[in-house]
Amino acid sequence: MEIAIPLYDRFTALDAVGPYEVLWRLPGARVRWVGAEARPYATDRGLQLIAEATLDDVPAPDILVVPGGTGTRDALGDERLVEWIRAADATSTWTTSVCTGALLLGAAGILDGLHATTHWAYMDDLARYGAEATSDRVVRQGKVITSAGVSSGIDMALTLAAEIAGADVAQAIQLRIEYDPMPPFDTGSTAKAPAHIRELAQSPSPTPA
Amino acid sequence: MEIAIPLYDRFTALDAVGPYEVLWRLPGARVRWVGAEARPYATDRGLQLIAEATLDDVPAPDILVVPGGTGTRDALGDERLVEWIRAADATSTWTTSVCTGALLLGAAGILDGLHATTHWAYMDDLARYGAEATSDRVVRQGKVITSAGVSSGIDMALTLAAEIAGADVAQAIQLRIEYDPMPPFDTGSTAKAPAHIRELAQSPSPTPA
Numbered sequence: 047m048e049i050a051i052p053l054y055d056r057f058t059a060l061d062a063v064g065p066y067e068v069l070w071r072l073p074g075a076r077v078r079w080v081g082a083e084a085r086p087y088a089t090d091r092g093l094q095l096i097a098e099a100t101l102d103d104v105p106a107p108d109i110l111v112v113p114g115g116t117g118t119r120d121a122l123g124d125e126r127l128v129e130w131i132r133a134a135d136a137t138s139t140w141t142t143s144v145c146t147g148a149l150l151l152g153a154a155g156i157l158d159g160l161h162a163t164t165h166w167a168y169m170d171d172l173a174r175y176g177a178e179a180t181s182d183r184v185v186r187q188g189k190v191i192t193s194a195g196v197s198s199g200i201d202m203a204l205t206l207a208a209e210i211a212g213a214d215v216a217q218a219i220q221l222r223i224e225y226d227p228m229p230p231f232d233t234g235s236t237a238k239a240p241a242h243i244r245e246l247a248q249s250p251s252p253t254p255a
Numbered sequence: 256m257e258i259a260i261p262l263y264d265r266f267t268a269l270d271a272v273g274p275y276e277v278l279w280r281l282p283g284a285r286v287r288w289v290g291a292e293a294r295p296y297a298t299d300r301g302l303q304l305i306a307e308a309t310l311d312d313v314p315a316p317d318i319l320v321v322p323g324g325t326g327t328r329d330a331l332g333d334e335r336l337v338e339w340i341r342a343a344d345a346t347s348t349w350t351t352s353v354c355t356g357a358l359l360l361g362a363a364g365i366l367d368g369l370h371a372t373t374h375w376a377y378m379d380d381l382a383r384y385g386a387e388a389t390s391d392r393v394v395r396q397g398k399v400i401t402s403a404g405v406s407s408g409i410d411m412a413l414t415l416a417a418e419i420a421g422a423d424v425a426q427a428i429q430l431r432i433e434y435d436p437m438p439p440f441d442t443g444s445t446a447k448a449p450a451h452i453r454e455l456a457q458s459p460s461p462t463p464a
Binding site: 058059060063064066067070077079086091092093094095096098145165166183184194195196197198200201204205208213214215216217218219220221222223224225226227228229230231233234235236238239242243244246247 | 267268269272273275276279286288295300301302303304305307354374375392393403404405406407409410413414417422423424425426427428429430431432433434435436437438439440442443444445447448451452453455456
């Protein structure tokens with residue numbers, strides 16, 4: 047079971063690492079970190095992750111996990127990446143995205159006519175790809191699963207793990223990564239955060255990405 | 256505000272990336288990824304993150320975040336790393352760990368006489384460092400904060416963000432990373448998971464790390 051996570055400059059680290067930390071624990075899983083080139087890719091604040099293979103090296107993964115990031119806007123103009131996503135989806139068992147990774151699925155024509163989600167600040171962008179924006183945290187449409195901003199990839203991946211390997215294995219993975227979340231505040235969605243927090247989160251500082 | 260995250264071979268990616276994704280968004284934050292050498296370090300399943308500086312390059316960070324991983328046991332025997340942690344703690348404002356990173360704090364003598372936590376499978380190991388094992392997800396003792404397994408670093412870092420920059424900024428970061436967790440199961444702690452899931456999570460397969 048080959049799981050491909052394509053990297054591009056200024057992707058968001060947690061978008062990619064959250065699902066990775068769940069999915070590599072599936073029996074028979076092999077995660078492939080790929081990029082236009084096999085080289086390090088910088089996240090949106092300096093940290094670099096290494097794509098150990100090129101997109102061409104992994105043309106037909108079973109599972110596709112597309113992360114978002116501040117670099118998504120530039121990546122949308124990278125025809126090679128978008129075309130690779132389109133081709134990979136044609137033969138994948140599951141096609142998934144985290145955060146603004148959904149926009150890359152959209153650019154590849156995968157979301158046309160589907161319900162989908164992305165980071166709350168980019169929900170309006172989904173319509174241009176023919177998708178119907180949905181505020182659920184994890185949105186499944188057949189083999190396509192999109193999830194909300196950044197941290198939602200953990201929830202998405204556990205949902206996917208249950209589909210692939212059954213609820214027991216998914217629950218064991220959830221316990222293994224001790225995912226019993228206890229956020230100190232209840233402001234993790236726009237529906238829950240008060241207006242002054244929403245405004246602060248939209249300003250360029252202190253949360254630029 | 257310099258935030259150092261020391262890497263070692265076979266650390267767990269999410270242990271490090273969860274706090275990173277929160278803390279880099281703090282006003283004035285600069286995250287330093289450090290290692291015994293400035294080179295890529297492999298996580299416990301292949302993915303590589305780059306330490307862009309050596310331990311010696313960052314001798315006195317304001318904040319220390321020590322990740323865990325399957326490589327922790329070997330790292331405990333790395334006197335240079337343990338000594339660096341001890342020295343960094345001597346001048347840090349905050350010293351923190353995720354998962355078995357707590358054992359490295361312990362080896363550095365930082366947990367003696369403190370309440371502390373770690374991954375549920377390693378709680379018994381805390382006693383050898385003079386720490387009192389505590390099953391809370393995030394345990395603060397003065398400037399020392401330890402957190403539970405793998406995913407708990409997100410909760411730890413948001414708690415720390417509030418201490419450093421106030422609740423509004425922490426809440427805005429939580430919204431920015433859309434941390435409104437909705438795990439598909441309620442099996443993320445040993446207190447909640449049924450016996451057969453606990454057994455499955457303890458077996459080498461399907462969740463080897």
